[in-house]
Amino acid sequence: MKELKCWFDIPQNHDFSIYNIPFGVFYTNNQKSTARAGAALGDFVIDLNSLFKLGYLSHIEDLKGEVFEKNKLNDLLSLGNKVCNNVRYAVQELFSNPNSKLKKHPEHLETILIQISLVKMLLPIQVKDYVDFYSSLDHAINLGKMFRDEKNPLLPNWKHIPIGYHGRSSSIIVGGTNFKRPKGQLCAVDSTQPTFGLTKQLDFELEMAFITCKNTALGEVISPDECSDAIFGFALFNDWSARDIQRWEYVPLGPFLGKSFASSLSPWLVSLEALTPFALPSQDKDVSELEYLKCKKNGLFDIHLEIYIQSDKMQEPFLISRSNYKYMYWNLFQQLAHMTSNGSPISVGDVYASGTISGPYPESYGSMLELAWKGNKPITLPDGSRRSFIEDGDTVIFKGFAINEHVRIGFGELSVKVLPS
Amino acid sequence: MKELKCWFDIPQNHDFSIYNIPFGVFYTNNQKSTARAGAALGDFVIDLNSLFKLGYLSHIEDLKGEVFEKNKLNDLLSLGNKVCNNVRYAVQELFSNPNSKLKKHPEHLETILIQISLVKMLLPIQVKDYVDFYSSLDHAINLGKMFRDEKNPLLPNWKHIPIGYHGRSSSIIVGGTNFKRPKGQLCAVDSTQPTFGLTKQLDFELEMAFITCKNTALGEVISPDECSDAIFGFALFNDWSARDIQRWEYVPLGPFLGKSFASSLSPWLVSLEALTPFALPSQDKDVSELEYLKCKKNGLFDIHLEIYIQSDKMQEPFLISRSNYKYMYWNLFQQLAHMTSNGSPISVGDVYASGTISGPYPESYGSMLELAWKGNKPITLPDGSRRSFIEDGDTVIFKGFAINEHVRIGFGELSVKVLPS
Structure with a gap:
């Protein structure tokens, strides 16, 4: 396994290490109506919808941006594991490569990174059976x-x-x-x-x-x-x-x-x-x-x-x-x-x-x-x-x-x- | 119970009498992509979507026309029994009153009535639990x-x-x-x-x-x-x-x-x-x-x-x-x-x-x-x-x-x- 290190500080033994990148659906108190897809990294939630809109995921084949706007992950998951894993790899690259596109645009971080203590989480999927x-x-x-x-x-x-x-x-x-x-x-x-x-x-x-x-x-x-x-x-x-x-x-x-x-x-x-x-x-x-x-x-x-x-x-x-x-x-x-x-x-x-x-x-x-x-x-x-x-x-x-x-x-x-x- | 008689011929002892008016979702072979809500009456399906678009249901409070365009009845049902029953009453009136608005517009029947033998039925609802x-x-x-x-x-x-x-x-x-x-x-x-x-x-x-x-x-x-x-x-x-x-x-x-x-x-x-x-x-x-x-x-x-x-x-x-x-x-x-x-x-x-x-x-x-x-x-x-x-x-x-x-x-x-x- 390739060694990865996030370029912002993640406490040791954190559940949400750079190797993990789990997906969920969150909202913030001041934007309750716009629940959207996020990924957890250390003590932050990555707003995947913003990440997409700022163009950081545009290289991923078969990915459609609207899947991150939903209040459930079903549409994202329905793209299949290849696409979902490519989103995960992209996030890992953006936050571990010290020369990544994102690292060069610190002004974007304000939109993309939200303290996890400030978000509320929703049920991540519309449960079928x-x-x-x-x-x-x-x-x-x-x-x-x-x-x-x-x-x-x-x-x-x-x-x-x-x-x-x-x-x-x-x-x-x-x-x-x-x-x-x-x-x-x-x-x-x-x-x-x-x-x-x-x-x-x-x-x-x-x-x-x-x-x-x-x-x-x-x-x-x-x-x-x-x-x-x-x-x-x-x-x-x-x-x-x-x-x-x-x-x-x-x-x-x-x-x-x-x-x-x-x-x-x-x-x-x-x-x-x-x-x-x-x-x-x-x-x-x-x-x-x-x-x-x-x-x-x-x-x-x-x-x-x-x-x-x-x-x-x-x-x-x-x-x-x-x-x-x-x-x-x-x-x-x-x-x-x-x-x-x-x-x-x-x-x-x-x-x-x-x-x-x-x-x-x-x-x-x-x-x-x-x-x-x-x-x-x-x-x-x-x-x-x-x-x-x-x-x-x-x-x-x-x-x-x-x-x-x-x-x-x-x-x-x-x-x-x-x-x- | 008020006696009703449909002004077109329905064979005696038909399941789909004027008193019934059950709802379903149908499509026709030449319009497979547009499954829509229908009601059964005798040997015909009433295209509820067309009926709404032609203005015959516009008096029903809280009814939204888009519920008839869906390939499932969930949105119609979610309006509640009062609205659904009002749709049923409206259909009964249109097809039993010899002076109904519809009776005066026989040119509309071609759009509204489809022979039941010509339609295919879909599962009428998106099943939850x-x-x-x-x-x-x-x-x-x-x-x-x-x-x-x-x-x-x-x-x-x-x-x-x-x-x-x-x-x-x-x-x-x-x-x-x-x-x-x-x-x-x-x-x-x-x-x-x-x-x-x-x-x-x-x-x-x-x-x-x-x-x-x-x-x-x-x-x-x-x-x-x-x-x-x-x-x-x-x-x-x-x-x-x-x-x-x-x-x-x-x-x-x-x-x-x-x-x-x-x-x-x-x-x-x-x-x-x-x-x-x-x-x-x-x-x-x-x-x-x-x-x-x-x-x-x-x-x-x-x-x-x-x-x-x-x-x-x-x-x-x-x-x-x-x-x-x-x-x-x-x-x-x-x-x-x-x-x-x-x-x-x-x-x-x-x-x-x-x-x-x-x-x-x-x-x-x-x-x-x-x-x-x-x-x-x-x-x-x-x-x-x-x-x-x-x-x-x-x-x-x-x-x-x-x-x-x-x-x-x-x-x-x-x-x-x-x-x-």
């Missing part, structure tokens, strides 16, 4: 142990098929958007007479989501090794879950209102290309994969994931878990290939979430359900309070980053506070 | 008897909660769009080693779908009696299902690829208002409803539903079942209220399907699974062949209509042929 997978082996085993059979926790299909379900796209919200504790039907385990009220078992699920950049037709199938062309990149994802609502409603057709009240996506989309140095092969499996799921490409990524909680009484967030995308059993290419294997079309702006990413150790679990083991091992927070589930006033923060001695590619944070109803 | 409910008691009991417990077929939650799940919006296709038999993971009942191949158990599900015409915000809740403002109307819906794919994949998160290869929506949307004369109260229930699901409005409709099959060798379709929307246990207002009860937003263009509508008699069941009772009672077709599931070359046709001595409100037909892979 949203799918949530269930692809972490440790998570599936943990839930099986809790709710099915301690000795035989996995269902027979789990190691053969990337289990998933369709979720609600309308309640996908961008990080920073808080929501009120939801209501739903609740029924005690030993009863069959439900009541309607506030969930008492609000939980998070630590996930990553990939976003597609391709439309396919009904009947079109994509193999795992072709999938990288159809995926733009990743964001952090919190699949908020009301365990008590979910438990009563989910038989036999799966999760519905126990999930659909809110799902949070982080504002910056990190490209697959930026994450390539951190790609890993799948782990050895004791069950052979069906041919249509076999994947030659490395589809796991060494992305460190962290979960923090901060209650209203705490001064700072408290780390409660560390996991990693490398623990996934089914990788993103296998998930997407499976999704299309029956001819179902995909669209630009589909969101495919990984499912809760739990690691093999108790301190790497990805949900309160697992971390507090069904309420049997509550977590004690620095303010002295204990948690089996999430309480009103709690802020849940996910962080994610890939790192080696040269490069850091981070996702920023996904931070959401639960408000009283 | 798609939900499939499971709200027919007889269907739930039949499936419970087949796969759970003959004596205790219903799960404990069924009579308390309108069970549903999110489905795939990208594979919703308009009636007349044929599709190829899908592939998927299949596993024999006595095995845990799946194979990948063509489904051997392709089935239809007789459903109706309602379409929303309102956007709500995260956290907004709608009561059952408020829901009629948020629903434009109904279409026929075929929730195609591959039973063998579904059986292996659906535990624990519900149907996924066994459904997502294709779901068919009929091209003409019939307004709730047109169906009002056929509204019925819910049947008496032996389980009391939770307060948030109680509904004063009549939310069932006396809509006759018919299923026909025509194989490649048959000259005409063969009737295999008659059902009715009045058999539903949960009505559309309760379904939508339930959907929003946790604060999940709805959008203009959401599709909410009823679930298979089976009646109480074997000849009123809504799927091959039930009609042929899990393959134990195959249906014999007029060409001598037998069916437990749908075969390549079969065309499945749904029809639906409400009728009394004065009025017929029909849906046309939803006809789809299954092609070999």
Whole structure:
């Protein structure tokens, strides 16, 4: 990898290094009506719309300037990964080459660079279909142990098929958007007479989501090794879950209102290309994969994931878990290939979430359900309070980053506070 | 109800009577690029875009002409039911009043009326979220008897909660769009080693779908009696299902690829208002409803539903079942209220399907699974062949209509042929 250094100062270990250049949609308070595409670099947002209008991206083939004027990235992504990556390279060149065109026009920087603390972020995409997978082996085993059979926790299909379900796209919200504790039907385990009220078992699920950049037709199938062309990149994802609502409603057709009240996506989309140095092969499996799921490409990524909680009484967030995308059993290419294997079309702006990413150790679990083991091992927070589930006033923060001695590619944070109803 | 008579000839018992005026999106072969909004009347499509441009709808408050130029009805629906109904009334007046403005300008009819046999229909809406409910008691009991417990077929939650799940919006296709038999993971009942191949158990599900015409915000809740403002109307819906794919994949998160290869929506949307004369109260229930699901409005409709099959060798379709929307246990207002009860937003263009509508008699069941009772009672077709599931070359046709001595409100037909892979 070519060494790059930004010619303005970026603090060491910053998520938004010159190697990253994630895309998002932002606005500033004084220009609320003109949300537009941006890229994050250090503590700044690069206004891609201004960059284009000033001619700095005009050499990029097939790029149309109007894609940066929109309040969603769908039109940009629909140009495909080649064009999107060329935008990223252009930004890297403009800000790392000490003789770049931009460096020679410091008067343009006032328009192009905006302090990240001054912008508000929007949901970066118009979400088309949203799918949530269930692809972490440790998570599936943990839930099986809790709710099915301690000795035989996995269902027979789990190691053969990337289990998933369709979720609600309308309640996908961008990080920073808080929501009120939801209501739903609740029924005690030993009863069959439900009541309607506030969930008492609000939980998070630590996930990553990939976003597609391709439309396919009904009947079109994509193999795992072709999938990288159809995926733009990743964001952090919190699949908020009301365990008590979910438990009563989910038989036999799966999760519905126990999930659909809110799902949070982080504002910056990190490209697959930026994450390539951190790609890993799948782990050895004791069950052979069906041919249509076999994947030659490395589809796991060494992305460190962290979960923090901060209650209203705490001064700072408290780390409660560390996991990693490398623990996934089914990788993103296998998930997407499976999704299309029956001819179902995909669209630009589909969101495919990984499912809760739990690691093999108790301190790497990805949900309160697992971390507090069904309420049997509550977590004690620095303010002295204990948690089996999430309480009103709690802020849940996910962080994610890939790192080696040269490069850091981070996702920023996904931070959401639960408000009283 | 005021008696209306169209001043051009409409055959008696036509689905598209002057009382109906359903909306759709059509194009003609010589103007393929300009798909536009239309209304069906007898054997003609009324070009609503031309009607507006010629000034016949200019008296309607809050109506914007550009909504008729689109290839989807979402912008029209987003104007709300009051405006949409005013369009319907205007069309009724123009074509029933022998002294109407239009009647005095026969030279305009050439532009406004197009023979229905000459148009092609498009999917009438850009589908946002798609939900499939499971709200027919007889269907739930039949499936419970087949796969759970003959004596205790219903799960404990069924009579308390309108069970549903999110489905795939990208594979919703308009009636007349044929599709190829899908592939998927299949596993024999006595095995845990799946194979990948063509489904051997392709089935239809007789459903109706309602379409929303309102956007709500995260956290907004709608009561059952408020829901009629948020629903434009109904279409026929075929929730195609591959039973063998579904059986292996659906535990624990519900149907996924066994459904997502294709779901068919009929091209003409019939307004709730047109169906009002056929509204019925819910049947008496032996389980009391939770307060948030109680509904004063009549939310069932006396809509006759018919299923026909025509194989490649048959000259005409063969009737295999008659059902009715009045058999539903949960009505559309309760379904939508339930959907929003946790604060999940709805959008203009959401599709909410009823679930298979089976009646109480074997000849009123809504799927091959039930009609042929899990393959134990195959249906014999007029060409001598037998069916437990749908075969390549079969065309499945749904029809639906409400009728009394004065009025017929029909849906046309939803006809789809299954092609070999």
